[in-house]
Amino acid sequence: MSQTPALEVENLTKKIKGKQIIKGVSFTLVPGEVFGFLGPNGAGKTTTIRMIVGLISPTSGTIKIGGKNVRTEFTEAMKHLGCIVENPELYPYLTGWENLVHFQKMDSSIPKTRLNEVIELVGLQNRIHDRVSTYSLGMRQRLGIAQALLGKPKVLILDEPTNGLDPAGIREMREFIRQLAREENLSVLVSSHLLSEIQLMCDRVAIISKGTVLRTDSVDNLLAEQERVIWRAEPIPLAKEILSMETEVTEGPDGTLITLYNEPLLPDWNEKLVKAGVKVKEMRTQLPSLEDLFLEVTGGESID
Numbered sequence: 001m002s003q004t005p006a007l008e009v010e011n012l013t014k015k016i017k018g019k020q021i022i023k024g025v026s027f028t029l030v031p032g033e034v035f036g037f038l039g040p041n042g043a044g045k046t047t048t049i050r051m052i053v054g055l056i057s058p059t060s061g062t063i064k065i066g067g068k069n070v071r072t073e074f075t076e077a078m079k080h081l082g083c084i085v086e087n088p089e090l091y092p093y094l095t096g097w098e099n100l101v102h103f104q105k106m107d108s109s110i111p112k113t114r115l116n117e118v119i120e121l122v123g124l125q126n127r128i129h130d131r132v133s134t135y136s137l138g139m140r141q142r143l144g145i146a147q148a149l150l151g152k153p154k155v156l157i158l159d160e161p162t163n164g165l166d167p168a169g170i171r172e173m174r175e176f177i178r179q180l181a182r183e184e185n186l187s188v189l190v191s192s193h194l195l196s197e198i199q200l201m202c203d204r205v206a207i208i209s210k211g212t213v214l215r216t217d218s219v220d221n222l223l224a225e226q227e228r229v230i231w232r233a234e235p236i237p238l239a240k241e242i243l244s245m246e247t248e249v250t251e252g253p254d255g256t257l258i259t260l261y262n263e264p265l266l267p268d269w270n271e272k273l274v275k276a277g278v279k280v281k282e283m284r285t286q287l288p289s290l291e292d293l294f295l296e297v298t299g300g301e302s303i304d
């Protein structure tokens with residue numbers, strides 16, 4: 001693919017009060033993808049996002065939005081960006097429509113016809129003339145997104161978009177974000193500390209911990225890399241001894257042994273066990289849980 005990335009972050013660092021908070025973060029969003037920024041509290045997600053949206057400046061590194069450098073072409077770069085970083089700034093005593101008109105008037109490049117387009121995109125047609133104070137949290141989020149979409153951005157940044165929503169609201173927001181990315185060819189960067197949410201919503205994910213991106217890939221690929229084999233064999237000590245000569249072995253629950261899944265070598269390991277007199281009763285593969293994957297990638301740091 002030779003299309004211009006929607007967002008390019010290269011070797012970003014940030015030092016605050018002498019402390020290195022962000023230590024060389026790089027990732028790229030292609031048009032139309034939902035990209036998850038996943039890490040425990042304090043990992044550096046918000047600081048990175050604040051640099052992308054221009055709220056603070058990086059110590060070093062490059063950020064390009066729609067090919068425009070945030071440092072040297074700030075206005076051009078910001079034209080391609082829509083974001084809700086802290087809570088969306090809305091006036092509760094005005095209607096949804098009046099809120100949007102207010103923001104549209106602040107940017108002379110946005111025609112009034114865009115209002116109905118964004119209202120339709122976020123599905124607020126039926127309630128747009130009601131006061132925002134009567135909206136649910138999910139509806140306020142949608143209105144915030146409508147506002148962020150007014151300038152037809154290429155990239156939308158949402159910091160923890162499902163925070164505070166109930167399970168139905170979370171599901172709705174997740175589906176809405178996916179649909180928006182698909183239909184508008186919009187790239188969406190979503191930060192979250194919720195593993196399951198990232199798995200269901202995002203095409204790819206960057207796992208961030210202590211100011212560093214440890215891995216970037218689709219959740220499915222990351223999980224497949226950590227696929228394991230559960231062995232039920234007797235006697236266990238002998239089976240463990242033999243397998244340990246081939247690969248790393250841990251003991252699972254109920255007297256099982258666990259190794260990583262290594263397809264080409266499995267028959268060989270099995271043969272060695274059988275030749276040594278071990279009875280192999282069962283071999284089955286298992287994907288790790290997201291929590292296990294996270295622990296594996298971060299080297300033991302848990303998500304919460």
Ligand SMILES: Nc1ncnc2c1ncn2[C@@H]1O[C@H](COP(=O)(O)OP(=O)(O)OP(=O)(O)O)[C@@H](O)[C@H]1O
Binds near residue numbers: 017039045047
């Ligand atoms: N202005 C600041 N001064 C000092 N330390 C800061 C400042 N801003 C952020 N930090 C520190 O940088 C680290 C990363 O914070 P950041 O808010 O980016 O993490 P996060 O991944 O977004 O987590 P959370 O979800 O809790 O916001 C934390 O240890 C935080 O205490």
